[in-house]
Amino acid sequence: MDRYDIQDCIGRGSYGDVFKGLDKSTGRMVAFKIIDLEEVEDDIDSIHKEITMLAGCHCSNITEYYASVLKPGATELVIVMELMACSVADLLGLGPLDEASIALVLHEVLCALAYLHGEHRIHRDVKAANILLGEQGDVKISDFGVSGQLSGTLGFRRRTFVGTPFWMAPEVIQSSDEGYSERADIWSLGITAIEMATGSPPHANLHPMRVLFLIPKDPPPQLHGHFSPDFKDFVS
Incomplete structure (x- = not known):
């Protein structure tokens, strides 16, 4: 040391x-x-x-x-x-991001997820706090404490209940026999897009345990307001 x-x-x-x-x-x-x-x-x-x-x-x-x-x-x-300069969550402490900045972050995170999924891995905890920014504006995902290897014996699906409630995909919460796949990361990224646009994920005002009951039965969250049709369509 x-x-x-x-x-x-x-x-x-x-x-x-x-x-x-x-x-x-x-x-x-x-x-x-x-x-x-x-x-x-x-x-x-x-x-x-x-x-x-x-x-x-x-x-x-x-x-x-x-x-x-x-x-x-x-x-x-x-x-x-x-070492990175800060997280996207740190920036959200100053207010929601503009749509152009969100598009840049999403593009870079999608590149990271494409790499992970190509390696048969899932991150399983995509959210603004785990998206880090460098001093030169580079964007990277971090914190793989709950990441998982996609097992071929499970048909490239996981059955473990992990992640952060507000960003969890319904199939992760339900932990069904079918398990879940890399699509869980895509769901979490959509929730993160809403988080960046509005300052918080859907249901942020509710207790996390209540959110665990709501996500599987509610329709997928939508982005409302002054945002472009393309951005709303991306989230949907």
């Missing part, structure tokens, strides 16, 4: 806090996800899958993985990753 200078906490990802700091061997600022393995003992397999997922990704629209280090004499695992 002498190689790294861990500095300020900048957020929280799945399974651990995220810090920024310096890789002294390269002079590069990086992000550190620090995970206490004692606190997440039951999820160690999921953490290993996240590391494997990140290490195996080679796409300019996915945050880059650098290394994993186990702190000497401690139970903390440090995942070293590319």
